Amino acid sequence: MGYVKAVDGVSLKIANGQTMGLVGESGCGKTTLARTLLRLTAPTGGRIFFSGKDMTKAKGRALREYRRLTAVVFQDPYASLDPRQTVRSAITEPMGIHHLVRSRQEANQRAADLIKLVGLNPDHLSRYPHEFSGGQRQRIAIARALAVTPEFLVLDEPTSSLDVSVQAQILNLLKALQRDLKLTYLFISHNLSVIRFMCNRTAVMYLGRVVEVADTSRIYESPKHPYTHALLASAPIPDPAKRKKGGVIEGDVPSPVNIPPGCRFMSRCPYATERCAKEFPKPVQVRPGQWVECLYDLDLKVEPSPGVRA
Amino acid sequence: MTESETHWTRGSGGNQGTYVQQQAPRPTEAALSIRGLKVVFHTYAGDVQALDGVDLEVQRGEILGLVGESGCGKSVTALAVAGLLPINAEVISGEVLLDGKNLLKMKKEAVRLSRLNDIALVFQDPMTYLNPVLTIGLQITEALTSDLKVFAEDLIAARMTKLEAMMKRSLTEEQELESLRRAKQSHNLSNKEGKRLASLRALDYLRLVRLSEPEKVLKMYPFELSGGMRQRAMIAMALVRRPRVLLADEITTALDVTVQAQILELLKDLRDKIDAAIVLITHDLAVVSEVCDRVAVMYAGSVVEVAGLVEFFKNPSHPYSKGLMAAILRPDLSSETLESIKGSVPDLINPPSGCRFHPRCPYAYQKCPESKPPMTEVSPGHAVTCFLYGG
């Protein structure tokens, strides 16, 4: 994967075989960004590069090839699978569309291989989606995404509707598949714990913009954007010794309809100044590989709020 | 004043409608206790054995976290307590005791009143329960005047406290105070006067749930509020009844993480102000850790473990709880590997025999499919239903 710049501002580069996380609250534009870089939505600015080639305006054969090399898994396995289609035909259909197989037998054989790859068994191929649990359906959706032998996979909240015990199974499966098939992932989630576990690099979005991108450990240990910091400070921690004590950020996520001039996070930012209302923050590289859209070089500490240790 | 009012003392002195907890010692008996509750849903596919003997107690002044994966029966438990089970549900056996009285055995009207006054339920999606064509102020006013007999005393007392706290009263205010004193004596409040007092009182409730600009919010319609504000409005409406038990079912699940943190803060704040028993229903152990005092873990229709918060996180004991704890990720720590629980939740039309967790349990042995393990106390206040610990 070369780099993506589907929106103005910060560029996202995803190295081969790595996972880029995209985190942010509902409606901030995570899915739009993903759809844009898959060329499912026309880009309104920025450019998309894939393996060095500009895909922003690709057409015809080049676009078809791009579509084959990319695939997506959505949050809701109930909605993404056709209830009238057997698992076999759900998995073999994309192979036909991209002319990847020469015969029905070959397609069925590959479907059997794929279903085993995602931890189900070939008996499942003749069943319908409603016969499966949420976790199993997500496995089927993953098998279907892999049917086109993609190199790049967008995982859009793939475990958000699953229970934790099942989420763990799916995350482990995705990690194993990435290792074995050398896949590159864009992993979208609103869950900071899941992003931390899955991603090498993490981009934080707020109201349609990537406001910070850095190696995941940097994002979690020394964030530079006040929004990144607020997200981390809000995330509930399953450890009574680290219970929060007040000090949570105020206000709601504003609607993307009325975007204020200047910094978009200004209305909720505890560090905002008058300058923030007027000046649009340009992306700045504050450290190697860490890009931030903030006018100030803030010293933000990530630590449990004062006086909470039990 | 009946006993139910004594634990609700209004703060004095031009207050902002906050409640001050009385210093009297709290009784130790549970505000709500559920014993052996079994509920079945009759469906075309067969009988769904949703609750398989739920045992649970909540004390006044505490937040109990009821946690478990989807379909384990958290919402059904809440609906059974609130008397809101759908018609295809049948309570097979068990007790729901509210301050010692069994709601499942009382006369219909008595149950209705108990539930109306003492149990409040808040859900994940406030939009379904708010009336879209009424302003928030009118909805709260309506809730307050729906049963004027129930609310009159509170409405009168709240207004009197405010008037009495004034340094200087105008003549009309003096007259108002006098007529309120009379109304209090005679237990008689006209509908019109009730409405007036209720609309004044509504503001107190919006302040109680810390809505910013409450005067503005009173005049707003539900669609004009953000998700977090709506959830606060719902909580305000639930608190109008001054419930003894507040059941909050996945109230932060649909909210963004920053807004969730605000609502959790509010819950902690309310715990100290309203002196009710709060049951926070969630699938998220991190949320439990942030606000609860105790934890009850449910699996496939029963409570499998109950413990104090710190004890639970230090020492989860049921094999299912251990599996859950190993499967959760933390935002504050990086981890290389993640454990998962094999298999998936059972079909409750044909649930596994004996301990319902046994097909997924790494420690299961011959006894587990044979009978249901009893609750065994492993340390004071920490109980587990698992044969590994006795029974």
Ligand SMILES: Nc1ncnc2c1ncn2[C@@H]1O[C@H](COP(=O)(O)OP(=O)(O)O)[C@@H](O)[C@H]1O
């Ligand atoms: N109206 C209903 N009809 C049939 N089964 C139901 C109904 N409501 C709930 N159930 C079943 O009861 C069980 C418990 O559900 P619920 O309490 O909603 O779970 P939770 O809230 O823990 O996710 C599930 O198996 C569910 O399918």
Ligand SMILES: [Mg+2]
């Ligand atoms: Mg539920």
